[in-house]
Structures are given as C-alpha cells and as structure tokens.
Amino acid sequence: MVTDKTTEKGSTRYHHGNLRPTLLSVARALLEEGGPQALSLREIGRRAGVSAPAAYHYFSSLDALAAALAEQGFAELSEEIDAALAGPRRHLLAGGIAYVAFARANPGLYRLMFGEGFQAYSKGNEAIGASRMRVYRQMKEDLEKRLAPEKVANAALFLWSLTHGLALLTIDGQIEPGVDPDARVAEVLKLAGLGLPAAK
Amino acid sequence: MVTDKTTEKGSTRYHHGNLRPTLLSVARALLEEGGPQALSLREIGRRAGVSAPAAYHYFSSLDALAAALAEQGFAELSEEIDAALAGPRRHLLAGGIAYVAFARANPGLYRLMFGEGFQAYSKGNEAIGASRMRVYRQMKEDLEKRLAPEKVANAALFLWSLTHGLALLTIDGQIEPGVDPDARVAEVLKLAGLGLPAAK
DNA sequence: TCATGATTTTAACAGTGTAAAGATTGGATC
DNA sequence: GATCCAATCTTTACACTGTTAAAATCATGA
Incomplete structure (x- = not known):
C-alpha cells in the first residue's frame, strides 16, 4: 500500500x-x-x-505517553509561574493567579498532572515526581525570603493547598458564570495574605 | 447447577x-x-x-454504580462535618479537620467524589451534584453568621479551596511522614483565620 | 401445584491496551 | 547507483473490558 x-x-x-x-x-x-x-x-x-x-x-505504554504529556505540562506551568514572578505585580499573588490561569487554560492537562492517575503513570518515572515538586519549590523559595524559617513549612502547604484547590474548583465550574475569573481568583487569593475579613 | x-x-x-x-x-x-x-x-x-x-x-452502568458510591460518600462526609460542627471545638476549624480526616480515611472514595470522572457519572444524576453542594453549604452557612454579606462568597470559596486542596495534597502524600496529620492539618487551617504569619 | 415475576447466567459484540511477527522504507556503505 | 541495515510502521492475535440479548433459574402468591 x-x-x-x-x-x-x-x-x-x-x-x-x-x-x-x-x-x-x-x-x-x-x-x-x-x-x-x-x-x-x-x-x-x-x-x-x-x-x-x-x-x-x-512510548512503552499509554501511561508513559501520559507521563510525557504531564512533563510537558509541568514545564509550561513552571515557565508561566516564573514569568509571573518576574513581572511587575506582587510576587506571590501574581504567581498564584498564573497558576490558576494555567489550570483554566489547560484543564485536561492539569487534571492529568495532579489527578488520580498520577500514581499509575509516575511509577518508575522519577522525573515527573520531581517536576511536580518544582512548582512547590518556587512558592517555597519565595516564602523563605519573607518568613521566619519555622513558619515556612506550614505557610507553603497552606498556599499550595489554597491555590491547588482553587484551580480544581475553578476547572470544575465552581466559579459563578459572568464574573471575570482572574479577578475572582485574585480576590480569593488575597484573603491568604489578609486572613478572613473581620467579623461584622 | x-x-x-x-x-x-x-x-x-x-x-x-x-x-x-x-x-x-x-x-x-x-x-x-x-x-x-x-x-x-x-x-x-x-x-x-x-x-x-x-x-x-x-445499576444501569458502571458509572451509575460509581455514582451510588459517591452519594454514599457525600452522605457520610456530611454527617462527619455535622458532628464536628456540633462538637465542643471551634466551628470552622473543627469542620475543616473533619473534612480532611474523611479524605484521609477514604482516599479512593474522596477521589471518586471530586475527581475527574465526576462529570461522567453525574450526567443525568442531579442528586449527586446536589450532594456535592451540600458540604459547601455547610461551610457557607456558618460563614453567614459571622461575616458581612458581601464578604461571604469570597470567604466561602477561599475556605473550600483551602480545605479541598489540603485534602487532596494529604491524600497524595504531601504531608511529611512522621508528623501527626491531624495536628498538621489544624496548623495549616489555622492560617486561614490568621492570615500568613507576619514577616520576620 | 403451578404459573408469574424477579433474579441471575450464558453467549456474544464492540471496544481497549499490548506483544510478536512481519513488511516497508530512508540512508549509509561499497 | 545497487545493496544491505536499522529504524519505523502494519498486521495479526490475545486477554481484557463494558454492555446487550436471550435463556435459565428460583421464590413466591394463587
């Protein structure tokens, strides 16, 4: 043929x-x-x-192909965060906004990177576990410049949880339609620096 | 036979x-x-x-069976949160701790309830979408008693993101081994009320 | 006792990931 | 330029999956 x-x-x-x-x-x-x-x-x-x-x-399997996709995703996410952190706006907030914006722009890929299948295709692929940690490091390094050492661990987990959770809920359509997602994300992330608003 | x-x-x-x-x-x-x-x-x-x-x-399909499992999960989660909120400890914090504890005790179920397959098996099953919202409502109602009305929406999304993200990261093994998970979760969730620690 | 309706099984179909073997081809070597 | 080689792709086949249609089984009410 x-x-x-x-x-x-x-x-x-x-x-x-x-x-x-x-x-x-x-x-x-x-x-x-x-x-x-x-x-x-x-x-x-x-x-x-x-x-x-x-x-x-x-690719040695479908999981291996998925792992390659995920690695691609981690590289892109890392780049976008770097770009945001280098930009003119407030560091952590800009990074968080970029993080969620990436998830919103690539929901399937984001789910692949952090979803349930992760354990499956990351077996025997140490690189992608490391990639996943890299974005965490980016946050953490920024925090280390600004906080007392003993507070860094909790603050980092706090920020990552918030951002990761917000990304997923955004992807799942939990942000009301009609509002600008970036603005809403910024408002929510700002609460991380301010704590909950004061009681009425 | x-x-x-x-x-x-x-x-x-x-x-x-x-x-x-x-x-x-x-x-x-x-x-x-x-x-x-x-x-x-x-x-x-x-x-x-x-x-x-x-x-x-x-069950009309495997997805329908999964939906039934998810509904089971939402009922249990809702119960545990109610129990925690009725308990002696600080309301929102206790609820968050119970939430993450549920995810830690039932990681597979939690992933099913909030994971990627959600859209698939919730098609034509309005009940489970509603169940998912119920836990959100629980948080929100508590916030409504404590905050000015215009601040509730952002605060609720903030808290849900944080708790959901923390639950997932915990399940994914992002909490260092050797520490008491409940204690660690409590420390992180407390940051939601206090904001980030002051700069050094 | 016996027919009915609910429950379960067998058989079959289309789809999947993957392994083994063979076919095809582009480029290096003579 | 012809020829061999190694890389690339296809065919075939196997075991597995969800799902449907038909038949078999049993529990129970008349």
Whole structure:
C-alpha cells in the first residue's frame, strides 16, 4: 500500500511523518476534549493516521505517553509561574493567579498532572515526581525570603493547598458564570495574605 | 447447577444473596485498593461471587454504580462535618479537620467524589451534584453568621479551596511522614483565620 | 401445584491496551 | 547507483473490558 500520508502541514511524507511530536499533540487535543479518561492509544493512532502499535516505538505504554504529556505540562506551568514572578505585580499573588490561569487554560492537562492517575503513570518515572515538586519549590523559595524559617513549612502547604484547590474548583465550574475569573481568583487569593475579613 | 452460595455472613443462600449492598461494599473495597480507575464491573462481580451482568439489575452502568458510591460518600462526609460542627471545638476549624480526616480515611472514595470522572457519572444524576453542594453549604452557612454579606462568597470559596486542596495534597502524600496529620492539618487551617504569619 | 415475576447466567459484540511477527522504507556503505 | 541495515510502521492475535440479548433459574402468591 503506497498511500500518501499528509501531515498537519499538508506536505506529502516519505516513510511516515515525524510521529512522536504528532502523537503528543494529538493526545493533548484528546486530553482537552475529554479529560484524562479519554486518552486512548487507538484513538490517538487513528487521529495521527497511524496504526495503534506505532506509538510503542516512542512510548512503552499509554501511561508513559501520559507521563510525557504531564512533563510537558509541568514545564509550561513552571515557565508561566516564573514569568509571573518576574513581572511587575506582587510576587506571590501574581504567581498564584498564573497558576490558576494555567489550570483554566489547560484543564485536561492539569487534571492529568495532579489527578488520580498520577500514581499509575509516575511509577518508575522519577522525573515527573520531581517536576511536580518544582512548582512547590518556587512558592517555597519565595516564602523563605519573607518568613521566619519555622513558619515556612506550614505557610507553603497552606498556599499550595489554597491555590491547588482553587484551580480544581475553578476547572470544575465552581466559579459563578459572568464574573471575570482572574479577578475572582485574585480576590480569593488575597484573603491568604489578609486572613478572613473581620467579623461584622 | 445447585452450588452453595455463601455470603459474607457465611449462611447458605436461596436464589442468590442480597446483591445490591454486596456489590456496593465490594466496589468500595476495590475503590480503596486501587482508586477510581480500578473500579471494574467484572472484578466486582467476581469478588461478589456473581456474574458480571448481574449488576445490571441494580445499576444501569458502571458509572451509575460509581455514582451510588459517591452519594454514599457525600452522605457520610456530611454527617462527619455535622458532628464536628456540633462538637465542643471551634466551628470552622473543627469542620475543616473533619473534612480532611474523611479524605484521609477514604482516599479512593474522596477521589471518586471530586475527581475527574465526576462529570461522567453525574450526567443525568442531579442528586449527586446536589450532594456535592451540600458540604459547601455547610461551610457557607456558618460563614453567614459571622461575616458581612458581601464578604461571604469570597470567604466561602477561599475556605473550600483551602480545605479541598489540603485534602487532596494529604491524600497524595504531601504531608511529611512522621508528623501527626491531624495536628498538621489544624496548623495549616489555622492560617486561614490568621492570615500568613507576619514577616520576620 | 403451578404459573408469574424477579433474579441471575450464558453467549456474544464492540471496544481497549499490548506483544510478536512481519513488511516497508530512508540512508549509509561499497 | 545497487545493496544491505536499522529504524519505523502494519498486521495479526490475545486477554481484557463494558454492555446487550436471550435463556435459565428460583421464590413466591394463587
């Protein structure tokens, strides 16, 4: 069979396309369409115009492919946080806003990175566990500049919990429609610095 | 075939056991062993000593069975929070501690209740969406007694995010081993009332 | 006693991840 | 330029899954 294989760029290809990136990009689209549950090697192959076992030349399993996606996500998230922290606005708040904005822009990917499947595909993949810790470190380092040492651990867990929880609830549609999500997120995150408002 | 079917109680059974509760309890065990991903109708049937399609007389699908488990979970969680709020300790803090303790005691169930599969099995099941909201209401009602009306919405989202995030991070093993989880949770939740510690 | 209705089983279908084997091809070597 | 090689992809097959349709079984009311 000598059918033409046209890649996304429209050019007719030799053996077959540059598959690995194609697989990842197709998988990512699938991920955002239907969440981590929708990730399927056969569907990925189908959309890439390739037979399902073809993916096994680049990934040892579906979980391995998912892990690669997650690593991609951690790299991007880390970058966005760095950019926000380098920006003109208040450090921790800007970082938190960027964190939640990333989750909102990539809900499927965020669920993959922090979801239930995490233990499964991170088995034997130490890199991705480390990636996950890196974003935590970013928060923590900022806190270390501003707090007494014995208070850092609790404050870091506090901030990470708040941000992570807010990201997930946002993704799950718990922010009322009609309000600007960034503004709402900022308001909520500000409470972290101020504590609960005073009693009436 | 006239084989004896012995239930968990050890008694020999007529037609076959009281299946629905057995299915639920077996499924719940499976859930805590391997997380929501491990839920499998065939495995549930196997452990219940019954053929897989038997479950279809009580649940229209695997998702429906998962929804029933989730509802069970919401009822229990709600009860534990009520009990904590009625107790002698500080209201919101005690509620938060009970919330996280529930997640720690039932990690698989908690992931099912708030995890990625949620949208899937809550389709056409309005009851469980409502159940999910009920725990939010509990927090919110308590806040309404203590805050000016315009501050309630943000404060509620703030507290829910923090508690939900802390529960998930705890489940994911982000609390250092060796410390008492309840104590650690209490310390972190206290920061919600106090704000971040003052700069050094 | 016996028919009825509820319960469970067997058989089958379409879908999945994955392993093993064979086919195809692009590029290096003569 | 022809030829071999190693990388890449396909075909085939297996075990597993959720789910449906049909048949078998049993508990109980008439």
